[in-house]
Amino acid sequence: MSGSFLFPDRQEKGWDHGGPAPGETPRCHLDASTTVNPFPSPLLVARLRSALEDAGHYPDPAAGEALRAIGKRFSLSPACVAAGGGATLLLYALLGSGSFSRIVSFSPVFSEYLRAADVSGRSLLAVPPARRLSWEGEVGAGLVSLFGGRDLPWGIDWESLPQILAGDLVVLVNPVNPTGQEISRQEVLALFRRVSGSGGALLVDESFQDFLGNRSSVLEQAGEGPLYVLRSLTKITGLPGVRAGFLAGPEREARRLRERLGPWALGTVEQSLVLWTMEEERQRTGFGYRPEAKELLCSELFAAGWAVLPGEGPFVLASPNMGPRECREKVQKLRERGVRLRLASGFGLSGGEALLRLGFEALSRPGELLGQFWGRPGERAGAIHP
Secondary structure: OOOOEOOOOOOOOOOOOOOOOOOOOOOOOEEOOOOOOOOOOHHHHHHHHHHHHHOOOOOOOOOHHHHHHHHHHHOOOHHHEEEEOOHHHHHHHHHOOOOOOEEEEEOOOOOHHHHHHHHHOOEEEEEOOOEEEEOEEOOOHHHHHHHOOOEEEEEOOHHHOOOOOOOEEEEEEOOOOOOOOOOOHHHHHHHHHHHHHOOOEEEEEOOOHHHHOOOOOOHHHOOOOOEEEEEEOHHHHOOOOOOOEEEEOOHHHHHHHHHHHOOOOOOHHHHHHHHHHHOHHHHHHHHHOOHHHHHHHHHHHHHOOOEEEOOOOOEEEEEOOOOHHHHHHHHHHHHHOOEEOEEHHHHOEOOHHHOEEEEOHHHHOHHHHHHHHOOOOOOOOOOOOO
């Protein structure tokens, strides 16, 4: 089976994200479905508790100090930055701005890009993957049959971009979710020159760049022509319940975006989180994230006979070498027991129901995850503690 594009129908009511579905309790026994830092800083938590003491008063409606802190950290003019309640909110605001005639997105991609394009009345042209990515570990006959070989045909190829038209917005997520494929800074900038040379704009979603130490980020070039960069601040801090993110781009468009978001786009707690994350010390300490947790998860999966695509970022794409139906049923049964896993089908590619995108508590509790998956819930080996 090829990597054909297969987004869920927009009328489908199924939940294709990590975390709780609408109406579901946010707490569960073990949540391996989300991609946030499993080691949030106790110093940040204490700071946000302190910020609540000021929550009885309105915050700065323009979040001026927060915008200046972002600008200083990334050598940007604050006028080129818009901040709001999470990266998803900002992508909806950008795609709904009326600035673009068509959305062109490399797949696989976060499904909210399709929905945001739909809401904005824009068409979305999906660019199917054209490269094969190598599995590690045990690759069963079922996976070989499902994907037509011993590799995964989900690798994006920026050279396969179709003709770009004036007014297009091209979307690139770097590193790619859920494969972890990373595109170098030089390659991203080359892609931008190609897109802008045809009259289009490029949006680079860097929600996971903090986990890479910003090594392939183009954030400091945002706004130099029609280059937009989207960042999430709740993934690296490990606090997805505090919604904060920002988007940098051309000054005129950033101003329009701030106007669309209106006053108080960031609350008191969110502005405090932004200021904390922009302090230089955070960049030196890596926000407490521990890459060895991912290495331990991969080794545990290898030992259990899984196929693994480690990639980059705070997640692992893996397969227990089950068929799509069996894997889907297993995930549903575990959810009923308070264990959340995320199928990769929500990223728009066929065959995703045989794959799991593992993050969050899978990184910090890999032994327990595998114990739950194979029906041995008492197993707690291989945990990494903050």
